[in-house]
Amino acid sequence: MALPKAKEDALSARLAGLPALSGKGWISAARAEALARLQAMGLPAKRDEYWRYTDPASLNAVDPAAAKSFNPGDEAPPFDGLDRLKVVFVDGVFDPQASDDLGAEGIRIERLADAAAADIHWAQGLYGVLEAAGQSPVQRPLAALNTAFATDGLLIHVTGNATKPVALIYVHNSDNSDAILHHCVKLDPGASLTLLENGPAAARFSKVLEVDVADGASFHHIRLQGRDHERRAVTHLFARLGARSELRSFTLTANGRLTRNEAVVDLTGPDARAHLAGAAVGDGDFHHDDTVFITHGAEACESRQVFKKVLMNGATGVFQGKILVKSGAQKTDGYQISQSLLLDEDSQFLAKPELEIYADDVKCSHGSTSGAIDETALFYLQSRGVPRRTAQALLVLAFLAEAIQEIADEDIAEDIRERLERWLARHGSKAGA
Amino acid sequence: MTMLETVDGTEVREGVDRETIETVQAMAGKYKYGWETEIEMDYAPKGLSEDIVRLISKKNNEPEWLLDWRLAAYQRWVKLEEPRWAMLNYPEIDYQDQFYYATPKSMAKKPKSLDEVDPKLLATYAKLGIPLKEQMLLAGVEGDAEPRKVAVDAVFDSVSVGTTFKAELAKAGVIFCSISEAVREHPDLVKQYLGSVVPPSDNFFATLNSAVFSDGSFVYIPKGTRCPMELSTYFRINAENTGQFERTLIVCDEGAYVSYLEGCTAPKRDTNQLHAAVVEIVILKDAEVKYSTVQNWYPGDENGVGGIYNFVTKRADCRGDRAKVMWTQVETGSAITWKYPSCILRGDDSQGEFYSIAIANNAQQADTGTKMVHLGKRTKSRIVSKGISAGRAQNTYRGLVSMHPKAKDSRNYTQCDSLLIGDKCGAHTVPYIEVRNNSSRVEHEATTSKVDDDQLFYCRSRGMDEEEAVALVVNGFCKEVLQALPMEFAMEAQSLVAISLEGSVG
Numbered sequence: 001m002a003l004p005k006a007k008e009d010a011l012s013a014r015l016a017g018l019p020a021l022s023g024k025g026w027i028s029a030a031r032a033e034a035l036a037r038l039q040a041m042g043l044p045a046k047r048d049e050y051w052r053y054t055d056p057a058s059l060n061a062v063d064p065a066a067a068k069s070f071n072p073g074d075e076a077p078p079f080d081g082l083d084r085l086k087v088v089f090v091d092g093v094f095d096p097q098a099s100d101d102l103g104a105e106g107i108r109i110e111r112l113a114d115a116a117a118a119d120i121h122w123a124q125g126l127y128g129v130l131e132a133a134g135q136s137p138v139q140r141p142l143a144a145l146n147t148a149f150a151t152d153g154l155l156i157h158v159t160g161n162a163t164k165p166v167a168l169i170y171v172h173n174s175d176n177s178d179a180i181l182h183h184c185v186k187l188d189p190g191a192s193l194t195l196l197e198n199g200p201a202a203a204r205f206s207k208v209l210e211v212d213v214a215d216g217a218s219f220h221h222i223r224l225q226g227r228d229h230e231r232r233a234v235t236h237l238f239a240r241l242g243a244r245s246e247l248r249s250f251t252l253t254a255n256g257r258l259t260r261n262e263a264v265v266d267l268t269g270p271d272a273r274a275h276l277a278g279a280a281v282g283d284g285d286f287h288h289d290d291t292v293f294i295t296h297g298a299e300a301c302e303s304r305q306v307f308k309k310v311l312m313n314g315a316t317g318v319f320q321g322k323i324l325v326k327s328g329a330q331k332t333d334g335y336q337i338s339q340s341l342l343l344d345e346d347s348q349f350l351a352k353p354e355l356e357i358y359a360d361d362v363k364c365s366h367g368s369t370s371g372a373i374d375e376t377a378l379f380y381l382q383s384r385g386v387p388r389r390t391a392q393a394l395l396v397l398a399f400l401a402e403a404i405q406e407i408a409d410e411d412i413a414e415d416i417r418e419r420l421e422r423w424l425a426r427h428g429s430k431a432g433a
Numbered sequence: 434m435t436m437l438e439t440v441d442g443t444e445v446r447e448g449v450d451r452e453t454i455e456t457v458q459a460m461a462g463k464y465k466y467g468w469e470t471e472i473e474m475d476y477a478p479k480g481l482s483e484d485i486v487r488l489i490s491k492k493n494n495e496p497e498w499l500l501d502w503r504l505a506a507y508q509r510w511v512k513l514e515e516p517r518w519a520m521l522n523y524p525e526i527d528y529q530d531q532f533y534y535a536t537p538k539s540m541a542k543k544p545k546s547l548d549e550v551d552p553k554l555l556a557t558y559a560k561l562g563i564p565l566k567e568q569m570l571l572a573g574v575e576g577d578a579e580p581r582k583v584a585v586d587a588v589f590d591s592v593s594v595g596t597t598f599k600a601e602l603a604k605a606g607v608i609f610c611s612i613s614e615a616v617r618e619h620p621d622l623v624k625q626y627l628g629s630v631v632p633p634s635d636n637f638f639a640t641l642n643s644a645v646f647s648d649g650s651f652v653y654i655p656k657g658t659r660c661p662m663e664l665s666t667y668f669r670i671n672a673e674n675t676g677q678f679e680r681t682l683i684v685c686d687e688g689a690y691v692s693y694l695e696g697c698t699a700p701k702r703d704t705n706q707l708h709a710a711v712v713e714i715v716i717l718k719d720a721e722v723k724y725s726t727v728q729n730w731y732p733g734d735e736n737g738v739g740g741i742y743n744f745v746t747k748r749a750d751c752r753g754d755r756a757k758v759m760w761t762q763v764e765t766g767s768a769i770t771w772k773y774p775s776c777i778l779r780g781d782d783s784q785g786e787f788y789s790i791a792i793a794n795n796a797q798q799a800d801t802g803t804k805m806v807h808l809g810k811r812t813k814s815r816i817v818s819k820g821i822s823a824g825r826a827q828n829t830y831r832g833l834v835s836m837h838p839k840a841k842d843s844r845n846y847t848q849c850d851s852l853l854i855g856d857k858c859g860a861h862t863v864p865y866i867e868v869r870n871n872s873s874r875v876e877h878e879a880t881t882s883k884v885d886d887d888q889l890f891y892c893r894s895r896g897m898d899e900e901e902a903v904a905l906v907v908n909g910f911c912k913e914v915l916q917a918l919p920m921e922f923a924m925e926a927q928s929l930v931a932i933s934l935e936g937s938v939g
Binding site: 343 | 518520857859867870878879881
């Protein structure tokens with residue numbers, strides 16, 4: 001079907017600003033197919049059902065809007081004290097000097113830019129494959145654009161239990177950087193890996209992470225999206241889960257002009273488990289969007305979505321979460337909660353929590369709430385001598401706790417709690433406190 | 434053994450209550466209202482065009498402004514595309530393959546009173562159990578100390594057959610008549626309010642309705658008046674290949690109150706029939722309207738052949754402070770249901786409530802819910818929706834709760850629960866929640882589950898058969914909504930729940 005004229009024009013403009021696809025190696029076919037997908041869909045528009053609450057204009061624009069990198073002062077970077085395998089990208093380009101040696105027990109890591117030239121590669125079965133599968137029933141054109149035009153990223157093959165986490169650090173240097181990264185992670189049966197990500201990456205950042213979690217494997221993912229005020233980011237996590245496998249993903253977002261985090265999770269084997277959680281804190285010109293789609297395609301799988309947002313001084317939070325239970329996926333246990341705490345009258349929360357269920361022996365529920373901080377609780381704490389600002393921070397942390405609890409590693413969870421505390425000490429609603 | 438009497442061919446034994454037999458028969462019979470009245474009809478030519486719009490307007494002796502209004506809607510409709518966002522799957526509707534106006538021949542000369550109405554028509558309503566005589570009693574409430582009266586406007590295909598208790602209502606200043614009569618008798622009121630809640634441009638089906646609406650009811654409750662009895666409209670589609678496009682307008686002036694009931698049925702046919710209605714409710718300061726619907730259009734057979742396509746736009750506008758509206762709906766019929774009774778909470782402290790039971794069995798598809806648009810300060814809304822799917826049916830709750838920046842200190846509570854009976858059906862929830870200020874609280878909860886095995890087992894162990902047990906458990910699941918219905922509707926709704934689920938077990 002031909003695209004409407006407006007979509008056609010927007011797409012041609014965008015494509016004109018991107019380099020022509022290179023025609024070498026196994027990846028060229030994957031890129032060409034992704035480009036064809038993108039051309040069939042066009043770029044997202046405000047009128048599209050899943051973009052009604054987030055304006056994609058700045059993500060579609062030919063050039064990114066300038067963004068300054070944030071100086072965290074004397075605050076230590078996240079995950080600093082951990083024994084980890086460090087991989088650094090600066091403005092979306094791999095930095096070998098700053099990175100550790102890309103080899104460790106139980107893992108094989110290659111740079112996408114290097115591996116792409118080979119004629120055959122294991123990543124052929126994954127790169128763009130989960131993304132393509134994730135285009136239905138909801139289209140995700142920006143993910144297809146990423147698959148077609150990403151030039152860097154990592155291909156990680158986990159064959160056993162990775163002894164230490166892989167930590168991806170995204171450094172933002174140039175004010176006008178426009179980074180496109182695409183990672184693939186393949187976990188063999190029974191293998192396990194913890195992937196850490198942090199940093200703003202660029203003025204505009206597009207990232208796709210495709211994860212194939214084989215039977216009995218386990219993938220933990222913790223990400224801190226960086227505190228640049230002006231940055232814009234669109235990220236996609238596509239995960240396919242085999243029998244008895246596990247996915248746990250947690251994201252902390254503080255600041256950022258625009259963040260759209262999509263997660264598309266396919267539970268394809270029985271007894272698989274997917275836990276997705278997010279905590280977002282935004283002050284002022286902050287727009288944060290979590291769009292999640294979980295498909296239960298096998299029996300006795302469990303999924304959990306816990307998303308919490310704290311919004312102040314005109315910040316906007318969006319949550320679009322869907323649980324799809326296919327016919328035959330009996331004994332499904334699906335849970336979803338999305339909540340927002342609005343610290344002043346200017347902030348807003350827009351949510352669309354969806355259930356689509358075709359099996360009868362299921363337990364699915366979702367809840368969504370939005371409201372101000374509990375004045376009674378605030379009053380109680382103040383009457384005990386806690387200053388209003390501190391009391392507010394305490395209640396905010398208590399509100400976010402359910403999401404942070406989804407992090408399996410207690411030390412990381414504690415570190416994140418402390419970071420949030422410091423953030424809350426620096427930011428306050430102009431109306432409150 | 435002595436045979437006492439026969440009820441529809443079944444012998445009734447001594448000691449067995451006649452009512453029990455009838456109830457059982459009602460539950461066993463699939464669609465109770467599937468028969469057809471053989472009556473001579475006048476049709477407008479098939480299809481839709483400007484000429485048909487003019488013809489409908491002429492048949493109703495409408496003034497020029499209304500014809501222009503219809504024509505403008507028609508011109509707009511031609512350019513519109515049918516919405517496809519609902520989770521409904523049905524073949525393309527051929528809008529030219531329908532009759533847009535059908536009326537019993539005997540209605541050509543308007544009967545002056547119910548006594549002059551064709552007895553066949555009256556018999557139709559009698560058979561449906563709708564009291565067109567100004568009788569005091571309603572079925573099921575016999576023996577009440579003070580019997581309740583219900584005024585009825587009976588709409589048969591495209592025309593209103595008659596309205597009861599008009600004189601008594603007039604004494605209280607209440608206007609209750611068909612909308613075509615209101616256009617003639619109370620043009621100023623109609624002109625002031627028609628299309629002010631659901632404008633002709635609202636959506637595809639509302640625009641279609643604005644162009645071709647035939648009959649429906651008009652209600653005006655004057656200032657400070659508590660309507661002395663419940664008002665009700667009963668819609669019957671009888672003619673084949675004919676769409677029904679009724680339009681109802683209710684205006685409840687300051688401090689007034691009315692409870693309004695709506696019921697509908699249609700004959701069993703193997704072709705689909707279109708029903709696209711618009712209901713507008715205007716509620717001024719301190720007024721309150723209760724609107725209850727039992728929607729029991731023919732749902733099609735167990736293979737999904739036939740049934741009504743029901744595309745309805747219903748909206749209440751709480752214009753004044755402290756205005757209140759309550760929608761209660763039991764949706765058991767129709768092959769396709771597309772319906773979102775909404776509340777615009779414009780006045781400060783106004784309130785909207787929505788209670789819904791939607792049952793989809795066999796091949797039925799329902800996409801229904803509500804919109805609560807909070808504009809005024811301290812406005813409150815409550816949504817309780819119970820969706821039940823059985824057979825191969827698809828049932829979707831779709832709703833919007835919107836808190837505007839100025840709707841300070843407002844409150845919404847939403848609960849939507851779905852129940853699945855069998856592994857071939859689907860239950861879906863699509864809520865939109867838009868909160869644009871922080872002093873308002875919005876809470877949304879939804880669950881999906883299957884009929885509880887323990888509860889079923891308990892009922893079975895007490896000697897109920899499986900179908901009865903399911904009906905009982907489902908009635909329990911719907912309790913909150915059933916309680917919100919006026920009493921005689923609640924009785925009907927309870928047995929409807931059982932009938933609609935018939936054949937869903939085993």
